[in-house]
């Protein structure tokens with residue numbers, strides 16, 4: 001079940017970040033992730049896929065796969081946002097549409113980065129998660 | 145007891161110590177929040193252009209009102225209503241004195257600068273603008289002095305035209321003269337000091353030219369109130385707006401000053417209690433200035449505390465504050481320029497305590513987040529001046545450090561070291 005998949009991936013991320021107790025070390029890691037993550041598919045970093053945050057910009061592309069899962073790729077112009085966006089993709093991409101739509105996303109809270117989901121940051125992350133869920137929910141409704 | 149000589153000795157030593165101390169040494173104890181830490185690091189608060197911290201006198205004054213003499217103002221026959229009214233109206237007098245207004249009736253309390261500009265656009269603007277008219281503003285205006293004009297101009301078929309800004313962040317005075325001549329604007333709106341660049345505009349000169357061209361003038365003093373001595377008569381403007389929370393006062397309170405003949409001729413904007421003389425279904429008549437523009441129960445505690453904030457600033461002295469902040473700006477410019485890829489946006493000769501910067505190849509949001517992690521509070525983004533950022537080609541905006549009377553050189557040094565560390569982490 002892909003609900004378990006999402007839960008297991010969140011546990012993975014939480015374990016990975018448990019290695020860092022210092023705020024700056026955690027960000028150092030996030031920056032490394034931001035530099036590493038495979039960004040959005042080439043040719044799709046376009047206005048059509050742009051989510052405009054006030055502070056940083058995020059691009060998101062979603063594809064419905066034949067097996068009922070959703071594949072996401074994403075990017076950002078800020079490295080820290082890109083690291084966060086990458087984590088979100090890592091947790092959700094490849095899961096079943098319904099599981100994505102209903103996922104209990106607690107890992108940002110658990111690793112102490114929940115403030116990046118707050119609207120005051122307006123870095124585009126919260127809007128991206130909303131769009132991921134909306135896309136998945138629409139797809140799940142069509143599958144049902 | 146019994147040792148007056150010793151007491152005098154200590155009193156004299158204290159006096160000398162104060163006389164030789166820096167401004168922050170004298171006043172930082174007034175700001176309890178400055179002692180806190182953030183993410184385990186001592187707070188360095190460099191986001192004063194967004195909102196300044198409050199001295200104890202302001203915090204206590206607001207508490208004192210709420211605890212001891214809260215009542216609605218203007219209407220009660222009872223003692224508390226009278227105390228509250230006197231305190232609130234006292235601030236109107238302090239504002240009038242502070243900015244050199246002719247009378248307290250020219251001071252309209254508003255929720256802030258944004259609210260004050262909207263009062264002018266909705267009252268004066270709707271009554272005076274018509275199709276084909278122009279409102280001339282500058283490209284360095286805060287959205288608060290752009291969008292309300294766009295709204296009324298869209299309704300009236302009028303146009304908002306911006307004056308250009310030069311590379312160093314000063315206003316292009318030739319472009320100003322040219323556009324004044326070409327467009328014959330009905331109104332000229334100009335920011336006294338830019339919240340993004342720090343630039344202090346030559347408002348007296350601009351208002352004189354605008355007046356000669358037949359335009360009404362509005363000066364946005366949001367960033368001037370905490371840093372500069374303001375004299376509306378010397379500036380020669382028609383409207384002046386400012387907000388309390390950037391000047392050590394509470395949020396949700398500010399003011400509009402307007403020339404009396406203009407305010408008298410303007411229709412009320414919001415209707416309701418307080419702003420009327422008499423109400424009947426056969427016809428309602430309006431109150432006199434300033435109450436004509438103050439419908440509803442106002443932010444009483446904020447108004448009272450704003451008066452205390454003005455007293456606090458005047459106690460310290462605006463010349464002292466401005467000199468201190470100018471030295472900080474110079475220090476920050478010098479220290480920042482040693483960092484690789486650093487570009488300071490806004491290097492006008494006359495600045496308030498604002499330093500905007502970008503670093504080649506790095507996103508301001510990343511830098512700001514990593515400064516936050518080190519206890520340094522700055523603002524990143526477009527600072528509600530998107531047209532200005534577009535003009536400089538800065539899609540992601542800038543990182544802005546902004547100073548107050550209590551900011552120290554050591555804090556700026558710490559911010560520069562933290563910035564260097566953030567730059568290393570990101571590259």
Ligand SMILES: Cc1ncc(COP(=O)(O)O)c(C=O)c1O
Nearest residue numbers: 256257258259286288339366387
């Ligand atoms: C230059 C300038 N104008 C207007 C404003 C708006 O002030 P307020 O939000 O208090 O109405 C600000 C502050 O954000 C400002 O810096």
